[in-house]
Amino acid sequence: MEKNIAIEVQHLKKSYGKKEVLKDITLEVYQGELFGFVGVNGIGKSTTIDCMIGVKKFDDGEISLNGFDIVHDPISAKKQFGYVASEPDCYEVMTGYNYLSFIAGVYKVDKQYFLDKCKYLLDKLQLKESDLHLPIMSYSHGMKQKICIIASLIHNPKIWILDEPTVGLDILSVEALNEIMKDYVKEGNTIFLTSHNIDLVADICDRVAIINKGYVVKTKDLRENPKSRKTLKKEFLTIYQDDPIEKPNDGEGNK
Amino acid sequence: MFNLIKKDFRLFFPDYGHISKKISTALFISIIVALFIGIEVYVFTTILNKIKIYQNAATAFFSIFLFVIVLLVTLAAVLNASKLFFNEQDFHQMMIYPISNVKKIATKLVFLFFFQYFLNVCFAFPLFISYGMILNVDASFYVLMLCYPILSFLFEAGVAMILVYPYKLISTFLKNHLIVQFITMIILIAGGVYLYGNFLTLFMSLVSNNEMDQLFTITSIERLIKLGYQLFPSNYLVMIFTNFNVGIFFTYVAIMLAVFLFGLGFLSLFYTHFNQSIQRKQHSLQKKMQVYPPIFTLIKKEFILLFKDSSYIFTFTGLLLVEPFLSYLICHAMSTVFTHGIFAYYIMVLPNFIPLVNIVFLVLISIIINKGANQYITMEKNNVRLLKTLPVKATTQLLIKVSIPFLLSLIFSLGAFITLYVTNIIDSNSFIIGFVVNILLLFAVDIISLYEELKQKNNGSKNTLLSTIYSYLLILIFFIISLVLSYFNFDIWIVFFISVGILVLLTLPFLICIRSRVKRLFDALEVSN
Structure with missing residues (x-):
């Protein structure tokens, strides 16, 4: 059966001045998949995401989200995804309620859907409704991150992009987030998750891509062999310890 | 307890x-x-x-x-x-x-x-x-x-x-009910300005001791x-x-x-x-959680950023409130200076001198206060990434960002104009001419400031020469042209049309030219990780 592509990145190149961060990133993420994008700190994971969500221009390549090109049809492409940054990214002078209403308004979310989704996510993430009446600046780091997670899903996106989402979350919240992610993909949606926490990725992801030196050096389907979840960490360490590659992948994701 | x-x-x-x-x-x-x-x-x-x-x-x-x-x-x-x-x-x-x-x-x-x-x-x-x-x-x-x-x-x-x-x-x-809220706000501002004008008249009568005796008769x-x-x-x-x-x-x-x-x-x-x-409401978010249309939502956000961020109290919102009072004090002082001593002689040669001075100061005060809110992207703080991921056209977002401080400045400068009109410091001609010039220059300064800020965010180099020219130089050009024309006894409305025409010629082509550049600069704006 042919798989539908949710995220398609083709030959993505991005430099900061003379420094080439992304030399040739090519990857495909399929609908209904929980896709992990892993690498050590500062290797280009966030830059790849920034290019995908349209906050950074790139030098070459193509990115499409559910078939919408992020450069040529940015508005349609941006409607496809919800995004969670590693650091809470929201208007802290607003109350939680104001912020969620703001996001719902911008994405033209149906009021009833908004209410139901809010209730569901508040329950899951163990935020009290009364917390929503307080300014976000009075929240703890974890609460801010939870509000950002709720805001990213409030418009029912088909793709959920998470950049190190567990930073600052306690163990219970990480568990709740994992549950939400699993529920989300069960509904046929797609998740693109970056993390340097290889254990988390190995535990929940369907497929994983490892990035090094500006290339996707390995793509692995963790569903094919249950043992591969256990060996992922070893493979990850091998890649970075050996530091071997400077060439692009072959389209299948393998070097 | x-x-x-x-x-x-x-x-x-x-x-x-x-x-x-x-x-x-x-x-x-x-x-x-x-x-x-x-x-x-x-x-x-x-x-x-x-x-x-x-x-x-x-x-x-x-x-x-x-x-x-x-x-x-x-x-x-x-x-x-x-x-x-x-x-x-x-x-x-x-x-x-x-x-x-x-x-x-x-x-x-x-x-x-x-x-x-x-x-x-x-x-x-x-x-x-x-x-x-x-x-x-x-x-x-x-x-x-x-x-x-x-x-x-x-x-x-x-x-x-x-x-x-x-x-x-x-x-x-x-x-x-936001429309009712807006209308109520306008009525309250108008009433406040009227009371303000009357209080200022009383206050100035007290300051100039001579007029006080006329106030308190038997x-x-x-x-x-x-x-x-x-x-x-x-x-x-x-x-x-x-x-x-x-x-x-x-x-x-x-x-x-x-x-x-x-x-x-x-x-x-x-x-x-x-x-x-x-x-009763506790188990139902129904009534509290409102979803408004995107444009309205973005407007509301700008209001929240302006009024809930205390850094703008000193630089913008606080100054807006005192604008009528400040304008009154300055223009009243200017009128006093120019109607006494050697200046009184020059005034006879240049009949529109005082009204023009008043217009210049009113516009300058309005522009200077407005510049306090000219940090459209900076005010987003760390949320530029969020701003850029919203599925709303860049031009729409930027237009809303500029228009809120612009409209607020305009409303409060209107308050200043009304105060001066009620207290007989400016006449109806100066009111209309001054306000039109104010609209034109405020708009130009706001757009140019946005352009400069975006350029700065992209290149890292700060250059505010253009907005400075448009903030201070253009109003002086208007002043000089109007003064020269009134020296030759042109009718005030002819003076107005010529001066404003020149301002429009100096402003509009430039604004049209930078409009597309502003969008490009916003698209090119990169956030740091």
């Missing part, structure tokens, strides 16, 4: 935000309060010194002035009571504790009492002290004065408790005395403190206790009703 009061204190003065912001906000409020007290005491003592020679006039005038203060403090009591008694956040926090409504109300009243006492110390005590010093009253007056806040509290809290629930209903209604003094003795409750309060009489004291206390108890009954009833209604 102490813990509950402490909790109410926290509710009133939330403990979040950076310490520097807290200090700057406290400093700003202190300056405003000090200015208010300064003006209050100045006006009060100046008039009192003039009219104390008339029998009973001083006491009557004291009563009138105190009445105004009682009204203002009562208004503050209504607002404070609304924040204390009808606060959903407080309700959510308190619902888990086994505390009765009676105890909650009693605690809030104690807090309200201390707050009102403080307000009266700030605003009523200076009047008492000024009155005592001017009329050389004995020391007991000052001792008795300490009881004033207790007596006035009965009235202020009584009325506040009666009015607070209707106020809450009206404010909730306005919050949910007839007006008689009217003043009559009015002073009719204004309730200040007439009673003044009598208690200036000429203590047991009968008056007990009559006042009896009436005020009745008002207070009636208010308390009213409040208790609605406090219970309010809590029940929240409890």
Whole structure:
């Protein structure tokens, strides 16, 4: 059966001045998949995401989200995804309620859907409704991150992009987030998750891509062999310890 | 009880935000309060010194002035009571504790009492002290004065408790009906500007001593005395403190206790009703969670960023409020300077000189204040990434970002123009011409500032030459052209059309040219990780 592509990145190149961060990133993420994008700190994971969500221009390549090109049809492409940054990214002078209403308004979310989704996510993430009446600046780091997670899903996106989402979350919240992610993909949606926490990725992801030196050096389907979840960490360490590659992948994701 | 009061204190003065912001906000409020007290005491003592020679006039005038203060403090009591008694956040926090409504109300009243006492110390005590010093009253007056806040509290809290629930209903209604809210705001601003203009006229009459004698004639003094003795409750309060009489004291206390108890009954009833209604809503977000259309949502966001971020109090929102007053003082001073001495001669040669000077200053004040909000992208702080991921066209987002400070500046500069028109400092021609020039230059400066800011964010180099030229140089060009044309006795409207035409020619082509560049710069704007 042919798989539908949710995220398609083709030959993505991005430099900061003379420094080439992304030399040739090519990857495909399929609908209904929980896709992990892993690498050590500062290797280009966030830059790849920034290019995908349209906050950074790139030098070459193509990115499409559910078939919408992020450069040529940015508005349609941006409607496809919800995004969670590693650091809470929201208007802290607003109350939680104001912020969620703001996001719902911008994405033209149906009021009833908004209410139901809010209730569901508040329950899951163990935020009290009364917390929503307080300014976000009075929240703890974890609460801010939870509000950002709720805001990213409030418009029912088909793709959920998470950049190190567990930073600052306690163990219970990480568990709740994992549950939400699993529920989300069960509904046929797609998740693109970056993390340097290889254990988390190995535990929940369907497929994983490892990035090094500006290339996707390995793509692995963790569903094919249950043992591969256990060996992922070893493979990850091998890649970075050996530091071997400077060439692009072959389209299948393998070097 | 102490813990509950402490909790109410926290509710009133939330403990979040950076310490520097807290200090700057406290400093700003202190300056405003000090200015208010300064003006209050100045006006009060100046008039009192003039009219104390008339029998009973001083006491009557004291009563009138105190009445105004009682009204203002009562208004503050209504607002404070609304924040204390009808606060959903407080309700959510308190619902888990086994505390009765009676105890909650009693605690809030104690807090309200201390707050009102403080307000009266700030605003009523200076009047008492000024009155005592001017009329050389004995020391007991000052001792008795300490009881004033207790007596006035009965009235202020009584009325506040009666009015607070209707106020809450009206404010909730306005919050949910934005068009009505906007219209109400316009009416209030217009009314405020009108009162402001009249107060300024009185204030300036007091400053220029000559005009004051015309204000206080025998007839007006008689009217003043009559009015002073009719204004309730200040007439009673003044009598208690200036000429203590047991009968008056007990009559006042009896009436005020009745008002207070009636208010308390009213409040208790609605406090219970309010809590029940929240409890009913507790399991349903339906009514509270509103979803507005995208454009409206973005506009609302800009308002929140401007008004809830205390850094804009000093640079923009605070200055907007004083713009009419500032404009009046400057233009009035300018008119005084240019109608006396050597300048009076030049004025005869250049008949439009003073109106043009007024226009220049009005526009300059408006532009300088507006520049305080010209940091459209910077005000987003760390949320540029969020801004760029929103599925709304860049041009729409930027247009909204620019238009809110622009419209606010325009509304308050209109307030300044109306104030000057009401106080006869500018005529209708200057009003229209000045306002049109103001619109044109404000718009140009805002667009150019956005362009410069985006360029700076992209390249890292700060260059504000263009906005500086458009802020200050263009208005001078307008001034010089208009002055030269009026020297040759051209009609004011011809002068206006030529000068504005030149401004349009200097502005519009440039704005059209940078419009597309602004969008490109926004698209190219990169966020750092």
